[in-house]
Amino acid sequence: MAFLCRSAALLLKPSGAAPAVLSTARLYSSGGQYEYILVEKRGEKNNVGFIQLNRPKALNALCDGLMKEVGQALDAFEVDGDVGAIVITGSDRAFAAGADIKEMQNRTFQECYGGNFLAHWNRVSTVKKPVIAAVNGFALGGGCELAMMCDIIYAGEKAQFGQPEILLGTIPGAGGTQRLTRAVGKSLAMEMVLTGDKINAQEAKQSAFELTLAEGNRLEKRLFHATFATDDRKEGMTAFVEKRKASFQDK
Ligand code: CAA
Secondary structure (H helix, E strand, O other), X not given: OOEEOOXXXXXXXXXXXXXXXXXXXXXXXXXXXXXXXXXXXXOOOOOEEEXXXXXXXXXXXXXXXXXXXXXXXXXHHHHOXXXXXXXXXXXXXXXXXXXXXXXXXXXOHHHHHHOOOOHHHHHHXXXXXXXXXXXXXEEXXXXXXXXXXXXXXXXXXXXXXXXXXXXHOXXXXXXXXXXXXXHHOHHHHHHHHHHOOEEEHHHHOOOOOOOOHHHHHHHHHXXXXXXXXXXXXXXXXXXXXXXXXXXXXXX
């Protein structure tokens, strides 16, 4: 995966607006229409699998249903002999504002650990065809992690990358602590994860060093699940939903 500060406009509709895509989209589903994504084949040779995240009112927050649909679309494109590469994009305003906080708000440690919460997201990184993230607007938390699971990121001028989970009393849980280090280097990655500060496309164009990704991801997932046993994680997500400042108690 590499951050490339190239305009995402080539891959997005001019306005980035979902309805324009919907009107021309040939939905690419074996089992009916998708609810949270728009899927079609694009390009002169119809050989680009195109997935647009489409929950505009929630800034493309990655609810369970959305990520299941992304997995289904990827499965279909992977076995489609006509498709040579896959693009995942959002809108001008948001690639994705993270995992769905409202869905997570009342989850318990037992549910997260027992169900291996977020494990299925990994499908994005195991697809056997190149996957490109075309990012504009917010790519936060799980949105940043989703982009980093792709092989290439084309970032537009309005792109903002961040891992703000600390502001919710939790940590990145979909590879952020591991892939961000490789993408922007340890120092900037630590700063982003510890402060929740965002960076733009230019700032993201840094480089990397190697760790054992699989092991790091496994440990990260367990620590992410463990934050669901803390009062502060509950308070952080509840404060977001109630639109107030979180009052953390360090417990
Ligand atoms: N989950 C659920 N809903 C979300 C959301 C999210 N991650 N991000 C935004 N929304 C919703 C808001 O609740 C709001 O809905 P309502 O209109 O129903 O109130 C709507 O999208 C628009 O959001 P805002 O009004 O907040 O828009 P804004 O322009 O003022 O702010 C923002 C935009 C800075 C992105 C802000 O929405 C925000 O901070 N979002 C949360 C970002 C975040 O913390 N992401 C990490 C999630 S945790 C995670 O992803 C864990 C992991 O590692 C997988």
